[in-house]
Amino acid sequence: TTFAAAPPCTTAPPDDASSSCALVCPNTCFRTLSLAVSSYTPDDLQLVVQDGSGKSIALKGYFDYRDWDPYWNTWSKFTRRFFVTLPTTGASSSSSYTGQFVVNNHQVVWPLFVERSWEDVDGCGPEFALTIDDDTLNANYSCQQLIVNGNAEGNSTEGWWHTAGGIETVAGGANGTAFALSNQFRSYSSFGIAQYLDTRCMVVGRQYQLQAYVQLINTTDDNNNPFTCTPGNNAEAPCPEAHVKRRVGTTDPINSFQTIGVMTSWIVEEWNLMQGTWTITEEDAAAGSILLAWHRTPAHVQVILDEMTLVCIANCE
Numbered sequence: 001t002t003f004a005a006a007p008p009c010t011t012a013p014p015d016d017a018s019s020s021c022a023l024v025c026p027n028t029c030f031r032t033l034s035l036a037v038s039s040y041t042p043d044d045l046q047l048v049v050q051d052g053s054g055k056s057i058a059l060k061g062y063f064d065y066r067d068w069d070p071y072w073n074t075w076s077k078f079t080r081r082f083f084v085t086l087p088t089t090g091a092s093s094s095s096s097y098t099g100q101f102v103v104n105n106h107q108v109v110w111p112l113f114v115e116r117s118w119e120d121v122d123g124c125g126p127e128f129a130l131t132i133d134d135d136t137l138n139a140n141y142s143c144q145q146l147i148v149n150g151n152a153e154g155n156s157t158e159g160w161w162h163t164a165g166g167i168e169t170v171a172g173g174a175n176g177t178a179f180a181l182s183n184q185f186r187s188y189s190s191f192g193i194a195q196y197l198d199t200r201c202m203v204v205g206r207q208y209q210l211q212a213y214v215q216l217i218n219t220t221d222d223n224n225n226p227f228t229c230t231p232g233n234n235a236e237a238p239c240p241e242a243h244v245k246r247r248v249g250t251t252d253p254i255n256s257f258q259t260i261g262v263m264t265s266w267i268v269e270e271w272n273l274m275q276g277t278w279t280i281t282e283e284d285a286a287a288g289s290i291l292l293a294w295h296r297t298p299a300h301v302q303v304i305l306d307e308m309t310l311v312c313i314a315n316c317e
Helices: 282-286
Strands: 029-037 046-050 056-059 080-089 096-103 107-109 114-118 129-132 161-164 168-171 179-183 192-197 207-218 241-248 254-261 272-279 289-295 301-314
Touching: 046 080, 056 080, 161 289, 179 192, 192 301, 207 254, 241 272, 241 282, 289 301
Parallel strands: 096 129
Antiparallel strands: 029 080, 029 114, 046 056, 046 096, 096 107, 161 192, 168 179, 179 301, 192 289, 207 272, 207 301, 241 254, 241 289, 254 272
Protein backbone atom coordinates (compact mmCIF):
# COMPACT_ATOMS: atom_id res chain seq x y z
CA THR A 1 0.00 0.00 0.00
CA THR A 2 3.06 2.31 0.12
CA PHE A 3 2.48 3.23 -3.53
CA ALA A 4 -1.32 3.62 -3.41
CA ALA A 5 -2.70 7.08 -4.19
CA ALA A 6 -5.12 9.12 -2.09
CA PRO A 7 -7.59 8.56 -0.63
CA PRO A 8 -5.44 6.50 1.74
CA CYS A 9 -6.00 2.84 2.42
CA THR A 10 -8.06 2.08 5.51
CA THR A 11 -8.32 -0.90 7.80
CA ALA A 12 -10.97 -3.34 6.67
CA PRO A 13 -13.85 -4.06 9.06
CA PRO A 14 -13.74 -4.57 11.94
CA ASP A 15 -12.35 -1.07 12.42
CA ASP A 16 -10.18 -2.15 15.34
CA ALA A 17 -6.72 -2.35 13.68
CA SER A 18 -5.55 -4.85 16.26
CA SER A 19 -8.07 -7.41 14.99
CA SER A 20 -7.60 -6.98 11.24
CA CYS A 21 -4.53 -6.96 9.01
CA ALA A 22 -6.53 -6.31 5.81
CA LEU A 23 -6.69 -2.89 4.17
CA VAL A 24 -9.16 -1.35 1.73
CA CYS A 25 -7.65 0.86 -1.00
CA PRO A 26 -10.42 2.61 -3.00
CA ASN A 27 -10.07 2.75 -6.78
CA THR A 28 -6.80 0.82 -6.70
CA CYS A 29 -5.92 -2.39 -8.54
CA PHE A 30 -3.10 -4.49 -7.12
CA ARG A 31 -1.33 -7.14 -9.20
CA THR A 32 1.11 -9.78 -7.90
CA LEU A 33 4.29 -10.80 -9.69
CA SER A 34 6.12 -13.92 -8.53
CA LEU A 35 9.93 -13.84 -8.85
CA ALA A 36 12.23 -16.84 -8.36
CA VAL A 37 15.99 -16.50 -7.89
CA SER A 38 18.92 -18.75 -7.09
CA SER A 39 18.88 -20.63 -3.79
CA TYR A 40 22.58 -19.76 -3.44
CA THR A 41 21.86 -16.31 -2.04
CA PRO A 42 22.74 -14.79 1.36
CA ASP A 43 20.10 -14.99 4.08
CA ASP A 44 19.81 -11.20 4.20
CA LEU A 45 19.01 -10.82 0.49
CA GLN A 46 16.22 -8.30 -0.08
CA LEU A 47 14.41 -6.97 -3.12
CA VAL A 48 14.05 -3.17 -2.91
CA VAL A 49 11.26 -1.83 -5.15
CA GLN A 50 10.97 1.89 -5.93
CA ASP A 51 8.45 3.98 -7.84
CA GLY A 52 9.06 7.14 -9.89
CA SER A 53 8.55 9.44 -6.90
CA GLY A 54 11.27 7.78 -4.80
CA LYS A 55 9.01 5.78 -2.48
CA SER A 56 10.36 2.29 -1.80
CA ILE A 57 9.64 -1.00 -0.06
CA ALA A 58 11.98 -3.89 0.87
CA LEU A 59 10.92 -7.54 0.46
CA LYS A 60 12.81 -10.44 2.01
CA GLY A 61 11.31 -13.40 0.16
CA TYR A 62 11.57 -17.00 1.32
CA PHE A 63 13.28 -20.27 0.46
CA ASP A 64 11.09 -23.06 -0.92
CA TYR A 65 13.49 -25.85 0.01
CA ARG A 66 14.39 -27.61 3.27
CA ASP A 67 17.47 -25.70 4.32
CA TRP A 68 18.50 -28.11 7.08
CA ASP A 69 19.08 -30.99 4.65
CA PRO A 70 21.99 -30.79 2.15
CA TYR A 71 20.16 -33.02 -0.36
CA TRP A 72 17.09 -30.79 -0.51
CA ASN A 73 19.19 -27.65 -0.16
CA THR A 74 20.91 -28.33 -3.51
CA TRP A 75 18.03 -29.84 -5.50
CA SER A 76 17.79 -27.72 -8.64
CA LYS A 77 14.00 -27.49 -8.66
CA PHE A 78 14.07 -25.36 -5.51
CA THR A 79 14.59 -21.59 -5.61
CA ARG A 80 14.11 -18.51 -3.47
CA ARG A 81 10.78 -16.77 -4.05
CA PHE A 82 9.62 -13.15 -3.86
CA PHE A 83 5.99 -12.06 -4.28
CA VAL A 84 5.72 -8.46 -5.43
CA THR A 85 2.23 -6.95 -5.00
CA LEU A 86 1.98 -3.43 -6.45
CA PRO A 87 -0.76 -1.06 -7.64
CA THR A 88 -1.20 -0.95 -11.40
CA THR A 89 -4.11 1.53 -11.33
CA GLY A 90 -4.60 4.10 -8.62
CA ALA A 91 -0.85 4.30 -7.91
CA SER A 92 0.60 7.46 -6.36
CA SER A 93 3.14 7.83 -9.16
CA SER A 94 2.83 5.43 -12.11
CA SER A 95 2.63 1.70 -12.73
CA SER A 96 6.34 1.50 -13.60
CA TYR A 97 8.80 0.42 -10.92
CA THR A 98 12.49 -0.39 -10.54
CA GLY A 99 13.98 -3.09 -8.36
CA GLN A 100 17.37 -4.04 -6.92
CA PHE A 101 18.47 -7.14 -5.08
CA VAL A 102 20.65 -6.05 -2.17
CA VAL A 103 22.63 -7.55 0.70
CA ASN A 104 23.96 -5.77 3.79
CA ASN A 105 21.02 -3.38 3.29
CA HIS A 106 22.65 -1.55 0.38
CA GLN A 107 25.08 -3.66 -1.71
CA VAL A 108 23.51 -4.45 -5.11
CA VAL A 109 23.90 -8.09 -6.21
CA TRP A 110 22.64 -10.29 -9.04
CA PRO A 111 21.26 -13.73 -8.01
CA LEU A 112 22.30 -15.51 -11.29
CA PHE A 113 18.76 -15.44 -12.68
CA VAL A 114 15.31 -13.97 -12.08
CA GLU A 115 12.26 -15.94 -13.23
CA ARG A 116 8.85 -14.26 -13.45
CA SER A 117 5.18 -15.25 -13.47
CA TRP A 118 1.99 -13.34 -12.79
CA GLU A 119 0.14 -14.89 -9.86
CA ASP A 120 -3.14 -13.32 -11.01
CA VAL A 121 -3.08 -14.01 -14.73
CA ASP A 122 -6.45 -12.33 -15.39
CA GLY A 123 -6.06 -9.57 -12.83
CA CYS A 124 -8.13 -6.50 -12.12
CA GLY A 125 -6.09 -4.24 -14.38
CA PRO A 126 -3.06 -3.98 -16.66
CA GLU A 127 0.30 -5.40 -15.67
CA PHE A 128 2.79 -3.09 -13.95
CA ALA A 129 6.36 -2.82 -15.24
CA LEU A 130 9.21 -3.89 -12.95
CA THR A 131 12.77 -3.33 -14.22
CA ILE A 132 15.43 -5.19 -12.21
CA ASP A 133 18.96 -3.79 -11.91
CA ASP A 134 21.23 -6.62 -13.12
CA ASP A 135 24.41 -5.09 -11.62
CA THR A 136 26.33 -5.28 -14.91
CA LEU A 137 28.46 -2.29 -13.86
CA ASN A 138 30.11 -4.40 -11.15
CA ALA A 139 33.85 -4.67 -11.86
CA ASN A 140 33.81 -8.36 -10.86
CA TYR A 141 31.23 -9.22 -13.51
CA SER A 142 32.61 -11.50 -16.25
CA CYS A 143 31.18 -13.88 -18.85
CA GLN A 144 34.47 -15.37 -20.02
CA GLN A 145 34.10 -18.62 -18.01
CA LEU A 146 30.63 -19.51 -16.75
CA ILE A 147 31.12 -22.58 -14.55
CA VAL A 148 31.81 -21.91 -10.87
CA ASN A 149 33.98 -24.33 -8.86
CA GLY A 150 34.44 -26.72 -11.76
CA ASN A 151 37.18 -28.68 -9.97
CA ALA A 152 35.63 -29.07 -6.48
CA GLU A 153 38.33 -26.79 -5.15
CA GLY A 154 38.85 -27.03 -1.42
CA ASN A 155 36.75 -30.20 -1.16
CA SER A 156 33.60 -28.10 -1.68
CA THR A 157 30.36 -28.46 -3.66
CA GLU A 158 29.78 -24.69 -3.53
CA GLY A 159 27.90 -23.44 -6.58
CA TRP A 160 26.49 -26.83 -7.59
CA TRP A 161 23.01 -28.32 -7.59
CA HIS A 162 21.70 -31.73 -8.65
CA THR A 163 18.62 -32.65 -10.67
CA ALA A 164 18.25 -35.59 -8.24
CA GLY A 165 20.60 -38.19 -6.78
CA GLY A 166 22.63 -35.90 -4.56
CA ILE A 167 26.04 -34.29 -4.94
CA GLU A 168 29.24 -34.72 -2.96
CA THR A 169 33.00 -34.46 -3.38
CA VAL A 170 35.24 -37.51 -3.78
CA ALA A 171 39.00 -37.78 -3.42
CA GLY A 172 41.17 -38.12 -6.49
CA GLY A 173 40.32 -35.82 -9.39
CA ALA A 174 41.35 -35.62 -13.02
CA ASN A 175 44.86 -34.64 -14.09
CA GLY A 176 46.25 -35.08 -10.58
CA THR A 177 43.81 -32.76 -8.80
CA ALA A 178 42.71 -33.55 -5.26
CA PHE A 179 38.91 -33.72 -5.58
CA ALA A 180 36.07 -34.27 -8.02
CA LEU A 181 32.26 -34.01 -7.90
CA SER A 182 30.00 -37.06 -7.73
CA ASN A 183 26.34 -37.79 -8.39
CA GLN A 184 26.07 -41.14 -6.64
CA PHE A 185 22.46 -42.09 -5.77
CA ARG A 186 21.11 -42.35 -9.30
CA SER A 187 17.80 -44.19 -9.55
CA TYR A 188 17.10 -42.87 -13.07
CA SER A 189 19.18 -41.90 -16.07
CA SER A 190 17.94 -38.30 -15.79
CA PHE A 191 19.71 -37.80 -12.43
CA GLY A 192 22.87 -35.68 -12.51
CA ILE A 193 24.78 -32.70 -11.17
CA ALA A 194 23.84 -29.26 -12.42
CA GLN A 195 24.64 -25.57 -12.21
CA TYR A 196 22.59 -22.47 -12.94
CA LEU A 197 24.37 -20.08 -15.30
CA ASP A 198 24.42 -16.29 -15.09
CA THR A 199 21.65 -15.09 -17.39
CA ARG A 200 23.42 -11.76 -17.91
CA CYS A 201 25.83 -13.71 -20.14
CA MET A 202 23.10 -14.99 -22.47
CA VAL A 203 23.97 -12.74 -25.42
CA VAL A 204 22.65 -13.93 -28.80
CA GLY A 205 25.47 -15.18 -31.03
CA ARG A 206 28.02 -15.62 -28.27
CA GLN A 207 29.71 -19.04 -28.44
CA TYR A 208 31.02 -21.19 -25.58
CA GLN A 209 33.11 -24.36 -25.45
CA LEU A 210 32.32 -26.98 -22.81
CA GLN A 211 34.96 -29.33 -21.40
CA ALA A 212 34.61 -31.84 -18.57
CA TYR A 213 36.47 -34.97 -17.46
CA VAL A 214 34.28 -37.98 -16.64
CA GLN A 215 34.58 -41.28 -14.78
CA LEU A 216 31.81 -43.86 -14.32
CA ILE A 217 31.45 -46.45 -11.52
CA ASN A 218 29.05 -49.40 -11.55
CA THR A 219 27.38 -49.20 -8.14
CA THR A 220 25.51 -52.49 -8.67
CA ASP A 221 28.87 -54.26 -8.63
CA ASP A 222 30.07 -55.21 -5.13
CA ASN A 223 33.58 -54.15 -6.13
CA ASN A 224 32.47 -50.82 -7.64
CA ASN A 225 34.23 -51.58 -10.91
CA PRO A 226 34.46 -48.96 -13.67
CA PHE A 227 31.46 -48.79 -15.98
CA THR A 228 31.98 -48.85 -19.75
CA CYS A 229 29.63 -46.69 -21.77
CA THR A 230 29.15 -46.59 -25.53
CA PRO A 231 29.29 -43.19 -27.26
CA GLY A 232 26.45 -42.39 -29.61
CA ASN A 233 22.79 -43.34 -29.48
CA ASN A 234 23.17 -46.65 -27.67
CA ALA A 235 20.14 -47.74 -25.63
CA GLU A 236 21.99 -50.28 -23.47
CA ALA A 237 24.95 -48.31 -22.11
CA PRO A 238 24.82 -44.66 -23.21
CA CYS A 239 27.56 -42.26 -22.19
CA PRO A 240 26.81 -39.06 -20.27
CA GLU A 241 25.62 -35.96 -22.06
CA ALA A 242 25.45 -32.34 -20.95
CA HIS A 243 22.47 -30.21 -21.81
CA VAL A 244 21.08 -26.80 -20.97
CA LYS A 245 17.54 -26.50 -19.68
CA ARG A 246 15.79 -23.23 -20.40
CA ARG A 247 13.00 -22.35 -17.99
CA VAL A 248 10.42 -19.61 -18.44
CA GLY A 249 8.07 -18.71 -15.58
CA THR A 250 7.76 -19.69 -11.92
CA THR A 251 4.20 -20.86 -11.26
CA ASP A 252 3.74 -23.07 -14.33
CA PRO A 253 7.21 -23.04 -15.90
CA ILE A 254 7.86 -24.02 -19.51
CA ASN A 255 11.06 -26.00 -20.11
CA SER A 256 13.09 -26.68 -23.25
CA PHE A 257 16.41 -28.50 -23.66
CA GLN A 258 19.49 -28.50 -25.87
CA THR A 259 22.43 -30.93 -25.78
CA ILE A 260 25.77 -29.10 -25.72
CA GLY A 261 28.31 -31.79 -24.73
CA VAL A 262 28.79 -35.49 -25.63
CA MET A 263 31.39 -38.24 -25.42
CA THR A 264 33.03 -39.24 -28.70
CA SER A 265 35.17 -42.03 -27.21
CA TRP A 266 35.49 -44.04 -23.99
CA ILE A 267 38.49 -45.73 -22.39
CA VAL A 268 37.65 -47.77 -19.30
CA GLU A 269 39.39 -46.80 -16.02
CA GLU A 270 40.49 -43.46 -17.50
CA TRP A 271 39.31 -39.89 -17.10
CA ASN A 272 37.51 -39.30 -20.40
CA LEU A 273 37.10 -35.85 -21.92
CA MET A 274 33.66 -34.54 -22.83
CA GLN A 275 33.54 -31.60 -25.24
CA GLY A 276 31.01 -29.51 -27.08
CA THR A 277 30.14 -26.03 -28.27
CA TRP A 278 27.07 -23.92 -27.60
CA THR A 279 25.93 -20.80 -29.43
CA ILE A 280 23.50 -18.60 -27.49
CA THR A 281 20.14 -18.32 -29.25
CA GLU A 282 17.24 -15.92 -28.80
CA GLU A 283 15.48 -18.66 -26.83
CA ASP A 284 18.44 -18.83 -24.43
CA ALA A 285 18.52 -15.05 -24.03
CA ALA A 286 14.77 -14.89 -23.31
CA ALA A 287 14.78 -17.66 -20.68
CA GLY A 288 14.22 -16.86 -17.03
CA SER A 289 16.96 -19.34 -16.07
CA ILE A 290 19.53 -21.57 -17.75
CA LEU A 291 20.51 -24.82 -16.01
CA LEU A 292 23.56 -26.78 -17.22
CA ALA A 293 23.08 -30.44 -16.29
CA TRP A 294 24.60 -33.87 -16.93
CA HIS A 295 22.28 -36.81 -17.63
CA ARG A 296 21.59 -39.95 -19.74
CA THR A 297 24.01 -42.34 -17.99
CA PRO A 298 22.15 -45.54 -17.00
CA ALA A 299 20.61 -45.68 -13.53
CA HIS A 300 22.79 -46.94 -10.67
CA VAL A 301 25.98 -45.74 -12.34
CA GLN A 302 27.94 -43.21 -10.30
CA VAL A 303 28.97 -40.22 -12.43
CA ILE A 304 32.14 -38.41 -11.34
CA LEU A 305 33.04 -35.10 -13.00
CA ASP A 306 36.05 -32.81 -12.73
CA GLU A 307 37.84 -29.92 -14.43
CA MET A 308 34.60 -28.54 -15.90
CA THR A 309 34.78 -25.31 -17.87
CA LEU A 310 32.45 -23.35 -20.16
CA VAL A 311 34.66 -20.79 -21.87
CA CYS A 312 33.66 -18.09 -24.34
CA ILE A 313 35.40 -18.62 -27.69
CA ALA A 314 33.57 -16.26 -30.08
CA ASN A 315 31.65 -12.97 -29.95
CA CYS A 316 32.78 -12.52 -26.35
CA GLU A 317 32.63 -8.74 -26.16
